[in-house]
Amino acid sequence: MEKSALQQARKAYLPKLPEALKGYVKVKEGAPTNSVDNQEEIKKLFPNTYGMPIVEFEPSDVEAGQAMNVGVILSGGQAPGGHNVITGLFDTIKKMNPDNKLYGFILGPGGLVDHKYMEITADFIDDYRNTGGFDMIGSGRTKLEKVEQFEKGIEIVRELGIKALVIIGGDDSNTNACVLAEYYAAKNYGVQVIGCPKTIDGDLKNSQIETSFGFDTATKTYSELIGNIERDCNSARKYWHFIKLMGRSASHIALECALQCQPNICLVSEEIKAKNMTLNQIVENICEVISYRAKQGNNFGVILVPEGLIEFIPSIGKLIEELNDLLAAHGNDYKGLDPVAQREYIMAHLSEENKQTFATLPDNVARQLSLDRDPHGNVQVSLIETEKLLSDMCAAKLAQWKAEGKYTGKFSALHHFFGYEGRCAAPSNFDADYCYALGTSAAHLIANGKTGYMAIVKNTTAPTSEWKAGGVPITMMMNMERRNGEMKPVIRKALVELDGKPFKEFEMQRDHWAKETCYIYPGPIQYWGPSEVCDRPTRTLALEQE
Known part of the structure; x- marks a missing residue:
């Protein structure tokens, strides 16, 4: 196997063990x-x-x-x-x-x-x-x-x-x-x-x-990339970067990267669910930050979006639950239909509340929510371009505000999805x-x-x-x-705790990050050098174990 210079040097690294595991x-x-x-x-x-x-x-x-x-x-x-x-x-x-x-x-x-x-x-x-x-x-x-x-x-x-x-x-x-x-x-x-x-x-x-x-390596890898984008963003000063981050259920990755990089906005799915927010409310909150920064002459910024956001918006979450049961019970009837007939089939079988939610979704999002689940029965949220959905809705809202004289800035969006870049990092x-x-x-x-x-x-x-x-x-x-569609024994997922120290630290700082440009540029993972640079844990772990 061909090895890079880094691989050859890392091969010689001897992992450190706890005292209790060094012998018998x-x-x-x-x-x-x-x-x-x-x-x-x-x-x-x-x-x-x-x-x-x-x-x-x-x-x-x-x-x-x-x-x-x-x-x-x-x-x-x-x-x-x-x-x-x-x-x-x-x-x-x-x-x-x-x-x-x-x-x-x-x-x-x-x-x-x-x-x-x-x-x-x-x-x-x-x-x-x-x-x-x-x-x-x-x-x-x-x-x-x-x-x-x-x-x-x-x-x-x-x-x-x-x-x-x-x-x-x-x-x-x-x-x-x-x-x-x-x-x-x-x-x-x-x-x-x-x-x-x-x-x-x-x-x-x-x-x-x-x-x-x-989690440690992936969030440090993403944070390097986010920091690079923040540096570019603060240099060109003309783009809003919408960055979707892996994490199909919980927002731990987005929160950790926010604590490391201090972006202007970081959405936390668990908070959105707890506050019973709609998609329109999320978009309005983002637009208020964009408008505030525009008044300061800052038509740029960085927004972190957790991959699983869609499922945590309560109205869409209820829709997904009913779709899951529907596909589990009638999947074979549904699979053979063409896309138009599939949409009609779903609309005919949904409850009235969920039918209204489904009808308001953009076609591509509605389509993804109604496709086959992964082997564990989950919606394949990585296929939903949530970052583009949000930026499109923000563009429409800001255009409306501009016509009403409420917004005078310029809005240009760029999109990123950081997923595979972090999964296999050294x-x-x-x-x-x-x-x-x-x-x-x-x-x-x-x-x-x-x-x-x-x-x-x-x-x-x-x-x-x-x-x-x-x-x-x-x-x-x-x-x-x-x-x-069935009750099964599973390991309970750990979601972001809104009364936990990592979220509280973020909550205390985020209004300041939204208004001011407070970016941090973490840089690449370091393997050799001072321990405080090379061996530091994630901010999440450090705060939780204080």
């Missing part, structure tokens, strides 16, 4: 746990993996020395640091016993079902240390939820002598890991399943998971260390006989040596939610 470990168990909600339903669905204790690793003098082969799966969208989870896992199981083998299933969970795999060897894995991407073994979005999939998986697991599977994924992927762990436990198959918390969106976190891996020092510790923790969870657990690392704003590692039962994070 023992497990300290806490009290039994309960799910975050719907306890009776979750307990009934997961009788073999419910109620287990949180565990923490402590240094030990006893060598594990266990013989165990392990399988690893990358699931869902890419996130910086995934390769380091695998290298941490590999190094630790080899340290336990040099004969242990690590098998990677190719292109995600589908590789387990279709028996597509490779043995990960020392020579092979060395090229991927501290690199971005999931190209080591590839990823996929196959859902593991059917008995025939579980049974196909056990065939190859037994053939390879695999003791445990490690599934590296987000909330939906780890929900699938929990279902798989329960099935194998119920069948007494003797196969463990461990999850790892991955998603750049930042919505897989709770009292035990301080941050999901990849991991920051934080993510390189964090992910390596997660992989190491996963190996120790396996060695200690755990299944249905997610590897965790806590105390992450302290120096790395003081981080605490262990595992949390996945059932502890679960509740019941409607998916594809």
Whole structure:
């Protein structure tokens, strides 16, 4: 494999580990746990993996020395640091016993079902240390939820002598890991399943998971780009930049980038939902800022838009819920129709309130809301050009104000969508260390006989040596939610908390940022140099852990 100078230098980087993971470990168990909600339903669905204790690793003098082969799966969208989870896992199981083998299933969970795999060897894995991407073994979005999939998986697991599977994924992927762990436990198959918390969106976190891996690197990558645009914006002084940022459900990425870059406007979906705002109210608020700045002679600015905004506008959210149920129940009737007939079909089946909302949407947005869902039943919001929708509506509103003599400025909009640019960036020092510790923790969870657990690392704003590692039962994070027209057990997504410190900090500053030009230019991720530059956590994490 050809390597850049940066890759070659990063290959030599040795991730820092918490003291508790540097040698042999023992497990300290806490009290039994309960799910975050719907306890009776979750307990009934997961009788073999419910109620287990949180565990923490402590240094030990006893060598594990266990013989165990392990399988690893990358699931869902890419996130910086995934390769380091695998290298941490590999190094630790080899340290336990040099004969242990690590098998990677190719292109995600589908590789387990279709028996597509490779043995990960020392020579092979060395090229991927501290690199971005999931190209080591590839990823996929196959859902593991059917008995025939579980049974196909056990065939190859037994053939390879695999003791445990490690599934590296987000909330939906780890929900699938929990279902798989329960099935194998119920069948007494003797196969463990461990999850790892991955998603750049930042919505897989709770009292035990301080941050999901990849969020640190992705937000720093986006913030560099936003800072570059802010610098250009403040130089040309003639454009309003509408920047849509990844994050299909929560606004964590947009909020973190706002705290790092101080744009003129950052929309937070959770606030818009809480205030029951309409699309027109959002546009009017933006236009008021544009008009104020125009009066100061500043016909330019930067606006951050979270990817999932549309779903959080209450009237549109209600429409999406009904559309989800409609498509789940009548999808086959609907799919064969042409676009015009599909719109008529939807209008004929919607309730009166949602029909009115659907009718007011631009055709391209209405079309996207009524297309096939992703494998987890979600609207494919990345396909909706929310940033262009908002700028078009702002242009129309400002033209109306100009005709009424309320606005005298100039409005020119440029559009950006930052998504894939951040998902496969070379991991920051934080993510390189964090992910390596997660992989190491996963190996120790396996060695200690755990299944249905997610590897965790806590105390992450302290120096790395003081981080605490262990595992949390996945059932502890679960509740019941409607998916594809049915109530299903899923890990609860963590949304931006409007009474949390990160949002409060943003709320305190945003009026000043709207009126004045207060841009910050973070620059590129730094790997070598002063610790305060190279190893700093996200603003979100620092504020939450104060």
